[in-house]
Amino acid sequence: MNKRKIKTIITVIGLSLFALVQLFPLYWLFMFSLKSNTDILLSDNVLGWPTVFQWENYATVFSRSTIPMYFLNSIIYSGATVLLAGLLTAMTAYAIARMKWKLSGAVFMLFVVGLMIPVHAALLPLYQVLYSTGLRSVPYLGLILVYVAFAIPMSVMILTSFFKVLPRELEEAAVIDGCSIFGAFWKIMLPLIMPGFATASIFTVMGTWNDLLLVQTYVDVNSLKTITVGVLDFVGVHSRKLGLIGAGLVAATVPVIIIYILFSERIQKSLLQGAIKG
Amino acid sequence: MNKLLSNKWVITAFVLPTLLFFLGIVIVPLFITGYYSLFNYNGLINIADAEFVGAGNYIKLFTGDSVFLVSLKNTAILIIGSVFVQIPLAFLLANRLAKGIPGEKAFRTIFFIPVVIAATIIGKLFYYIFSADIGMVNAIVRALGVPDFYFNWLTNPATAFLCVAFAAIWQYIGYHMIILYAGIKSISADYFEAAVIDGATGAKATRHITIPLLAPVVKTCVVLATVGSVKTYDIVVSMVGSGSHSGTQVPAILLWRNLFKGRLVGYGSAQAFFLVVVCLLLSYLIARLFKKSEENASQY
Numbered sequence: 001m002n003k004r005k006i007k008t009i010i011t012v013i014g015l016s017l018f019a020l021v022q023l024f025p026l027y028w029l030f031m032f033s034l035k036s037n038t039d040i041l042l043s044d045n046v047l048g049w050p051t052v053f054q055w056e057n058y059a060t061v062f063s064r065s066t067i068p069m070y071f072l073n074s075i076i077y078s079g080a081t082v083l084l085a086g087l088l089t090a091m092t093a094y095a096i097a098r099m100k101w102k103l104s105g106a107v108f109m110l111f112v113v114g115l116m117i118p119v120h121a122a123l124l125p126l127y128q129v130l131y132s133t134g135l136r137s138v139p140y141l142g143l144i145l146v147y148v149a150f151a152i153p154m155s156v157m158i159l160t161s162f163f164k165v166l167p168r169e170l171e172e173a174a175v176i177d178g179c180s181i182f183g184a185f186w187k188i189m190l191p192l193i194m195p196g197f198a199t200a201s202i203f204t205v206m207g208t209w210n211d212l213l214l215v216q217t218y219v220d221v222n223s224l225k226t227i228t229v230g231v232l233d234f235v236g237v238h239s240r241k242l243g244l245i246g247a248g249l250v251a252a253t254v255p256v257i258i259i260y261i262l263f264s265e266r267i268q269k270s271l272l273q274g275a276i277k278g
Numbered sequence: 279m280n281k282l283l284s285n286k287w288v289i290t291a292f293v294l295p296t297l298l299f300f301l302g303i304v305i306v307p308l309f310i311t312g313y314y315s316l317f318n319y320n321g322l323i324n325i326a327d328a329e330f331v332g333a334g335n336y337i338k339l340f341t342g343d344s345v346f347l348v349s350l351k352n353t354a355i356l357i358i359g360s361v362f363v364q365i366p367l368a369f370l371l372a373n374r375l376a377k378g379i380p381g382e383k384a385f386r387t388i389f390f391i392p393v394v395i396a397a398t399i400i401g402k403l404f405y406y407i408f409s410a411d412i413g414m415v416n417a418i419v420r421a422l423g424v425p426d427f428y429f430n431w432l433t434n435p436a437t438a439f440l441c442v443a444f445a446a447i448w449q450y451i452g453y454h455m456i457i458l459y460a461g462i463k464s465i466s467a468d469y470f471e472a473a474v475i476d477g478a479t480g481a482k483a484t485r486h487i488t489i490p491l492l493a494p495v496v497k498t499c500v501v502l503a504t505v506g507s508v509k510t511y512d513i514v515v516s517m518v519g520s521g522s523h524s525g526t527q528v529p530a531i532l533l534w535r536n537l538f539k540g541r542l543v544g545y546g547s548a549q550a551f552f553l554v555v556v557c558l559l560l561s562y563l564i565a566r567l568f569k570k571s572e573e574n575a576s577q578y
Binding site for chain 2: 008011012015018019021022023025026028029032040041046047088089091092094095096098099100101107110111113114116117118119120121122123124125126127129145146148149150152153156175181182185206209210212213217227228231232235242245246249252253256257260261264267268
């Protein structure tokens with residue numbers, strides 16, 4: 001074996017050790033979720049396999065817990081936010097990238113600065129508005145509007161960079177053929193920036209899906225809360241059934257990891273575009 | 279076509295909805311918060327009847343509130359940890375992967391997995407990992423040869439917040455790695471080939487080519503990590519709770535409690551507005567700090 005090969009092997013071992021650091025806690029949680037209380041509390045089996053695999057922990061999570069309901073709510077919030085924020089920001093990004101108006105640069109800067117503004121600064125006034133307009137008691141809507149507003153800056157920045165590189169001839173041809181500017185935008189431009197839309201959506205979903213602060217602040221009704229609150233709630237309710245808690249945490253995580261692995265190339269590429277172009 | 283693209287009505291139709299949305303939900307409330315912060319206001323009465331205290335709430339932040347100062351110290355721990363531990367570690371990984379290695383794609387995917395999990399769940403996971411009785415950390419120490427090892431990581435004030443910071447840093451290493459990886463990949467191979475001719479390979483090439491050219495990307499990472507640290511909320515709430523002992527507090531939790539539980543709306547608003555100023559100021563300072571190295575990078 002030559003020197004280079006040995007070096008490569010050592011590097012792969014080093015990287016594998018680091019991969020272990022990233023994966024072992026998740027593996028440990030999975031084992032935790034399959035154990036009984038005695039197994040977990042028996043201190044010499046903390047790292048080991050379950051003595052008896054308690055698959056019924058998962059059956060309980062899916063059939064007799066609120067985790068699936070919270071999960072569904074998260075899908076509703078994220079889906080609605082993606083659609084609404086996507087449509088709004090696509091139009092604005094198009095205007096910034098393509099149209100000629102004086103304030104174009106200023107509006108873009110507003111969104112760039114907006115990206116740095118922590119959501120905490122708007123918490124209370126928004127609460128007052130949602131309360132006094134009655135939007136707070138409309139299921140889903142109030143919180144969706146807030147999610148959309150905070151998704152806007154990143155989405156505008158990403159979509160603007162995508163619109164800028166599209167050739168101008170396309171919509172010109174469409175307009176010459178008798179399309180209105182709205183028609184050209186809807187039929188020609190929107191389909192072309194679908195990759196940008198995917199990129200922006202990944203950011204929107206990560207912001208919405210992972211949010212805890214806003215849902216805790218604006219939603220009182222349990223049946224309208226999301227998976228992040230759901231997990232905390234689940235842990236509180238079942239504080240004495242440790243394995244079940246583990247199963248709840250795993251159940252809330254696995255769908256996300258599966259989606260990530262299916263789309264990992266796309267997601268990684270999107271994060272890059274967001275970070276570099278943004 | 280140009281006429282169509284400068285038609286005022288068309289532009290208004292495309293821009294106004296988003297702009298109103300953003301101004302109404304983010305910017306206007308931001309200024310209302312700034313306005314509230316000047317009053318001794320409990321949120322129940324009309325703001326017009328509240329006592330005007332001017333900068334009083336801001337002075338109290340630094341002179342009359344030791345818990346807030348602790349929360350700022352914790353924020354500083356998060357920023358220092360991410361800038362000096364997380365990002366350098368991410369760079370080492372990214373640099374090694376970008377040079378090409380068997381299993382490159384698998385490593386990238388694995389390192390990134392914790393990033394896609396909600397911080398709330400990561401927080402709960404690490405709560406159990408650091409648990410004294412049933413936790414993984416104590417068990418590993420015992421397995422490594424200290425049979426009676428028992429340490430209460432999360433209730434000991436000396437270690438509690440460091441554990442939270444560890445979890446937060448652990449979770450987002452992959453995020454910075456991916457960004458830096460792309461930055462390194464986008465550096466033209468010509469530079470490295472030229473360097474080889476000049477006799478610079480390995481660590482030398484990294485020091486003289488990769489690092490200088492990567493300055494703008496590193497800046498992005500530093501800004502993201504800093505703003506993220508200032509905003510930290512979820513992982514602390516889920517790992518050690520929002521009402522727990524003061525050693526683990528972060529500003530976001532304190533201001534939330536003041537705004538929604540403590541009826542200290544004026545004071546909580548001052549804390550919130552202060553965070554906004556900190557985020558904007560730090561982003562600006564980081565940009566200034568990197569300005570020179572970015573100019574150098576663009577000269578290539």
